[in-house]
Amino acid sequence: MHTAAPTTAPIPERTGAPPVIRVKDLSFRYPGTDRDTLRNVDLTIERGDFVAVVGGNGSAKTTLCKTFNGLVPHYWNGDFAGGVHVGGVDTWDSTVAELSRRVGYVYQDFQNQLVRPTVRDEVAFGPLNFGRADHRERTEEALAQLGISHLRDRFVWQLSGGQAHLVALAAVLALRPEVIVVDEPVAELDPARAREIYLRLRELNQREGITVITIEHHAEFIAEFARSVVLMADGAPVWHLPVQEAMDRHAELAAHGVPAPDAVALSAAVGARPVALDVPSAAAALRPLLRERPTAGAPEPTGASATSTRAVEAGPVPTAAAASAMAGAPEAAGEVVASLRGVRHGYRSVTGELSTVLDDLDLDLRAGERVALVGTNGAGKTTLMKLLTGLIVPRAGTVTVDGIDTRTRSAARMADHVSYLYQHPQQMFLKDTVREDIALFPRGRKVPDAEAIVDRIVRDVGLTALADRDGRSLSGGQQRRATLGIGLAMRPSLLLLDEPTSSLDIRARDDVTAMLAALSETVRCAVVATHDMELVATWASRVLVLDQGQVLADVTPRELFSRPEITSRTRLVPPQAARIALELGLDPLPLTAAELRQRLPDGPALSAAPVGPTVKEVR
């Protein structure tokens, strides 16, 4: 576990040094709109602060941050009133180029920010444009600061998401800015990578004194890394407070679409004041309460957990073979939907050698199972899914779905049995409206009453009002629901989803998770490849941990999160509630804040709690 990081970094002492950013009476209206996006903003950001800007969708967080480097009003012209001073310079009299040397900006879709073919060239691009003779030193320095010097000669398309984000950050650092703005790093990255980014940002903040501003939905990161929080609503800051005070107002944050992290919610629920910001302090706050009630007497949160805990006690990490044997035992009731026997597959690289991705894999997927496929990037999750769709066939071994060997049918015919939803929804919008996209499959296959099916699915995914819009124009959560609709219209036995909750804010994510839970009525077996451990905890009935082409573990979510040796080896970060519970030594392990709440006494300790939302409401 890596929870011991120091958290309550002091707010930078206000030594009378002038603030790095001062916003005064700022209002801004985009051209062609009839209301102000920013309204009378007053905000001061001290030099050396680590600020999280939070707020619901449409609260103008991004627009605010774009005033710092002059994109507003110099790139986005509009009605601009009031003033923004960055390091004493009035942005109105400056230019984007000049301000960008002071304020670096890393976009939410950072992949599109990379414009050069190689990493070195990408990082040197800014310094070269500004005619900096020391561009080589700057490039090396920026790469070293982020610990990515070894990526120097890579092509940008070879980078993983996390690496690409660090390169975008290095490119910004090479200009030696005073302020770095990072727009939602968690959106396009999995939580473990996003954490790495935050650790790097903290280092830059503490060691180099760079002011860091992040736009963030995930309160867990805010509580752990930020020093102060700006809550935005409706185009203006509601308040700007040190992080501890901000988290003490967790109910207010939740009302603005930023649900409290488990540590805050749980410690608040037992009356801790100030609330705990991270796992160790939450555990410390909860521990005395638990002692009063021995774990043995704790109620079972769910019936299923009893079997899984017994399995946990069984001992060491199961090998792949043992794991598949184990999987067969408790769920033998379910009929086999798909199976892999001795499957080996790999790809040719640019240099021509064959890299093996899956090696001698045996696996059965059964009816009624909700399978989560987890593991690091490159562990073979996507390859396994593509094998199941029949888009590719294995180099050795057989893949069978609904009793059909995928070698004997074309992928288009296998699509009657399996459907596969890509990670990026926009790649699935082939037609101009959501309805047409959903109808494409049933109409093409001349399914009787196709239209009625389409109507029902459009309603089920809650897109009736938006069915005639192009999928690309929808919000992230709506796009996901549209792709789910596309998958359901294919009426598959086996539904495969690649990262269905990535780049969603928490509300949209809960929406999609709920919809996945309702799938079991229509789909015999669903497989989700994911980095989202909250989804694993709340949705999955079986977790397959892939590592180096093998199944490292085939377990229930509860078992997975009870075993730090598996999660740390595969770089999985369990949900915060589970980490708190693990720290407390609870057995069986609760996986969500709600489950953990049930293990806490709801007597006197709670009555002392300040008036606030219950954990249920918060989550």
Add this chain to the structure above:
Amino acid sequence: MARKTHDVLSVDWIRLELLRTAYSTRGGLFSRLDPRIVLAWYLVMAIAPWLTHDTGVLLVLFALGVVSVVLARVGPLVLGLFLIGLLGNVIGLFAASFLFGGNLDTLVALAELNLKLGAVSMASMAAFVSLDPEKLSDALLWFRAPELLAFGVSYGYRMLPILVDEYVTVFEGQRLRHAPVERPGLLGWRVVRQWCVLAVTAFYPIMLNTAKNVRTTVEALETRGFTYGASNPAGRSLRLAYLRVSATDLAVLAATVVLVVAAFPLGGLLG
């Protein structure tokens, strides 16, 4: 028929071949040269064939082209496409001339054009297979090509692999979601027709997605000083400071010039 994983002539192979070609991962003589010399070399090789009508001279130049293709280690995809194009052209013209009562003389008469095109194409392959995007863009910049062109070239290369991946993904989706053809017809013409339609319509989502993504790119270019750099020459000279012409560079260029010049009297003897 049981399906198998193919290492060549598959979609994945085409993708890899495109990358190998674009990023000159195979090495070869010209990829070690200064990019400006490669461009100069290319100009010599590409212009020379247009200065003569002599079949003999063209034969020698064609042979030089063959040698440079070998030295540049041109990949099988590009080479295959070139051969299909060239041979298709020759055979087609021959068939046509035969139908209209021509004979082998017509073919000889047409050889001049084919040899010319062949020599120029091979020089192009050898040169551009050897230039990775960064080098090509810097060489263009050195030759005073507009800033935007030089940048566009390197940006195009940077986007290419991503667009290819996205295209493959969208095309797969097309295949899965459109109903397969029920009766293939003669030589499977209905299957072929469907593939063609899907291959073309797969561009529609990609264009829309790209249009959306590029908005960030344009904004980011502004913040990274691209417009600033375009109007300030300091950046240009810094960027190009690393370019060095070595003895090997000059030797290769000189040898090429000598051989091309020698081709004219030599070809005269052959002809």
